[in-house]
Amino acid sequence: MRVGQGSVWRGASGLKLFNTKGGVTEVAPRLAEVEADVQDLVEAHMETMLGVRFLASEYSTGPVHGGRIDSLGIDENGAPVIIEYKRGTDAGVINQGLFYLSWLIDHRDAFCHVVRDRLGFQAASQVLWSAPRLICVAGDFTRYDIHAVREHRHAIDLVRYRFFGNEHLGLDAVASFAGRTGLPKAGRRLGTAKAQRTVAGGSMAKLAAAVDETLLGLGEDLTKVENQTYTAYRRIQNYACLVPPKKAKLLLYLKADPKKVDLVPGFARDVTGLGHHGTGDLELTLQSERDLERAVEYFRQSYAVA
Template identity: 70%
Template sequence: MVGLKLFDMTGGMTEVVPRLAEVEADVQDLVEAHMETMLGVRFLASEYSTGPVHGGRIDSLGLDENGAPVIVEFKRGTDAGVIHQGLYYMAWLVDHKDAFRHLVRDRLGVTAASQVLWSAPRLICVAGDFTRYDVHAVREHSRLIDLVRYRFFGTDHIGLETVASVTGQIPAPARARRRVAGLPPASRQGGALAELAAAVDDTLLGLADGITRVQRKQYAAYQRLRNFACVCPPQQTKLLVYLKADPAEVDIIPGFTRDVTGLGHHGTGDLEVQLRTERDLERAQDLFRLSYAAA
């Protein structure tokens, strides 16, 4: 985004110069007010106290689409301390799960509190910029960390750019990934469908660097900042993949794609893709990329 040039074509061609916030609170207040839209995270609390012993305040706490706890830390400009600070609070959060569950229960209800996904807590750092040392530093950690650069454009626009996403996962061969993702081995299910499931996993993870797979009992979610695909366990004859692509922008093909807007299903996304063969996977490639771009 630092190299991005934005022009206003109204009445000519005028460059809209990017700028930082006047104060850090301007960014924090805006993101907290629209956190689900901007980051895919349900907002829970601002300036959350970690108590007199720990002696700190977490800028923002939230819960992502998969039920994972999220810490969001903000800095107006470039500040390596935002990463260290966030990791410091992450350690506190993991040691104080009951406090977080109580917060979720009070804000979102008992059901949400009982389904918190503690295997994948996340740290999102939003700042004016990051250095190459910051990007290298987060890659040395085993936590899920997103570095997000912001810029204001004029008075009506803000841009967010993911500088780095660290999955906390070590790449593994397809067979090992199949076990991690909860996909059934070929010996327990038709070999062709099991291999198709592994190919879908490979394809989604291979769309870009920094894609995270988050495993829940009912589905595996693939995310950048937000989920862009959710894959349900194989059924008898097919795999169901739910995408963030807008069903109104794609051709709905009976037996292959379905608009599930407003219909209950596991995972997130309004476009259902039904995969039965490798050819179906090839047909779905553009839809996967469209959904990735939309997330």
């Protein structure tokens, strides 16, 4: 995740942040003064920070349920997202979020109504109900929280935050799990049954499986989400999207900035502003294992910014 203009923070690893202007000064991490400071900042920049489009703040679940969802959103794959915030470490944040997620799944019409009002009828008709998500943003989490995430059937992301001075916010993906309804991380061929039939028995089937293994092998914090038109590989945000193979080639779309990579004709191109399935402005065309080998560095760059 990003911290300010390109510095990176990983709280659990002990990596430190320094200001190098006029010498070297450590910028000490701190918690927010109040929970609302984190919520207000994330809501104002939710798509940049989390890859989630903001829909509503303090969304009421009605007089019977008697609750308020901190933030309501929809991610770049069309999945509903609930975001709950805690200033520090709070053992109840996951259970509270799951309480609201359960309500949301039982009140799909209410969510679609919000999406329709904010994003239009087309977005409301394409909500991915197979992969609803809970994102918990807090000062820290316990090992019991991380274990609970891995055992639960819903998609849950634990994100630790820290402020650095008055100008930097660090977000660290502590744990991410696709849920029991998600696809396993390995051992399954990519794409829908139709896509699998398209490549079955040929070299593209092997290439697709190799791409899948490579994309998931970059880190332990990765999940895979499949919809009708592409398969997304996600940290907190998508870092790669793979379109079902056709015409003896694979198309991948990456989060890496096309202006900061080598654009090779026939292999890598800038598709900024061009319509395509999936997310990301860098398109890679893979036709062989050799293409996959040279694509790995592009994968790493995309993973680093997601």
